Amino acid sequence: MTLPPGKTTVILGPADSGKTTLARILVGAVPRFTGGLLSGFARLGDRTLTESPPYELFQTIGCISQSSDEQIITTRCDTEIAFALESLGVSAVEIRKKVTECLRLMGLEGFEERNPSTLSGGEKKRLMAACLAAVGPCAWVLDECLLELDAGWRKRVLDFLQEQGRLVLALDARVTPALKGKGAQFVVLGGGTALSRTQDPDDPQFVARAIEEGILPESNQPWPPRERPAPHARFLKARGIHFQFPDSSGFSLAVDSLELEKGSVCSLLGDNGCGKSTLGKILCGLLVPTAGALSLWTGADYRRAAAEDLNGCVGYLFQNPDSQIFLPTVFDELAFGLRRQGLGGAELGRRVEEACGMFSLPDPSAPPALMSYGARRRLQAAVCYLLDRDLLVLDEVDTGLSYRELSTLLAALCSTGAGVFLITHDRPLARSVSDRILLMERGRIIRDLAPRELDALMGAENGP
Secondary structure: OOOOOOOEEEEEOOOOOOHHHHHHHHOOOOOOOOOOOOOOOOEEOOEEHHHOOHHHHOOOEEEEOOOHHHOOOOOOHHHHHHHHHHHOOOOHHHHHHHHHHHHHHOOOOOOOOOOHHHOOHHHHHHHHHHHHHHHOOOEEEEEOOHHHOOHHHHHHHHHHHHHOOOEEEEEEOOOOHHHOOOOOEEEEEEOOEEEEEEOOOOOHHHHHHHHHOOOOOOOOOOOOOOOOOOOOEEEEEEEEEEEOOOOOOOOOEEEEEEEEEEOOEEEEEEOOOOOHHHHHHHHOOOOOOOEEEEEEEOOOOEEEOOHHHHHHHEEEEOOOHHHOOOOOOHHHHHHHHHHHOOOOHHHHHHHHHHHHHHOOOOOOOOOHHHOOHHHHHHHHHHHHHHHOOOEEEEEOOOOOOOHHHHHHHHHHHHOOOOEEEEEOOOHHHHHHHOOEEEEEEOOEEEEEEOHHHHHHHHOOOOOO
8 A cells, every 4th residue: 555645544443443553653653663564665765664663763653653642751731842842952942932832723722731631532532633733743643533523623623734735644433524635535444354446435436345345335425314113201400510620710610501311312513522421421420510419300290309319320331441341351241230239240241242242242251451442332332231231422433333233332322212412513313213312512502403403503514
């Protein structure tokens, strides 16, 4: 495979197809830090990447990882950007200039002293982009990071790279609309092999291969409509919710009114950093609002719910599956919640086996730490499925999953009759699977729409 200089190449493949392995080979991390046998070579200009350690490559080729948390190493945004520059011996005056310039470039002005751990998933991706922009490698590897950016920032980051004449290798499980029209070449990866490539993603042969690998839907409809159980039942009500992080004077959450039902899918759309994840964590009791109340329906009326009540009936799937996966094997992860419910013996084994089949998980003895990001995402969902919660908050679980994988995952979670609160940047997904759609802006819910009403707001990729 040859990647043309100054151009974009998009490699598409489901989980376990080899995308992240390829990314880590190119930046010198595999097999140096993982073991394994590597044959062949990868060359960028006159440098052989496969023979160079990472510290010799980072001015030549840089990677934004699927999981920002595995890349972030400091406790301030400005020092995160400065770290690589200090390693290169850049002067303090030049470092300050570059830090200011790159924070502004990625819309992070005023974030200098913010701890990166307090940023949203999309903001972390922009911080990683700022770090690369400061160093200025000629090649950028984007490993499943575009779908965590809102539509506007996807376009702005890709436009910046195109203007700078960077070679871009974007690895993803689904086609990001912002990549079309960039003169990109598209490659389908399956089983570690490049199966098809084209500069026209609508080419019939390419489309057929992409459908076969689950990267494109099997019909013109972007997502299959789900079966909607009826009737919906009242479940959770939020009134006058306010929240502000202690170290953030610029952001506050204020939700005047929100009601959610069992058996219903409600999607939440909004730009990076607008408060979507904060609201999701409040709904499940992980964060306690500074004002307002959450109430649960008792069958006759609502009663005020404490954090412990919400913990017991609302499941939350973090943006980063590694925030929830902590046990040595797939079996241990799946059995943990079941054992706390009193299950054991043959019934526990049957339920674990059922979940492995439904969510296409590997052998129960497999260690999650060695599974792909998408497989860990499916494991995370399987754990939540077995807990059998009344409401599931899915925080951008669509990242890292192909159309087929995500469709299967959503169908399984919805089959329990639970309510689903879906936080996403994928507007076609929200329109197809939701009963209602909320739009959030700067910590406020500004619209409550029927899915058909979203069509008027879809427009271009950088639209509302």
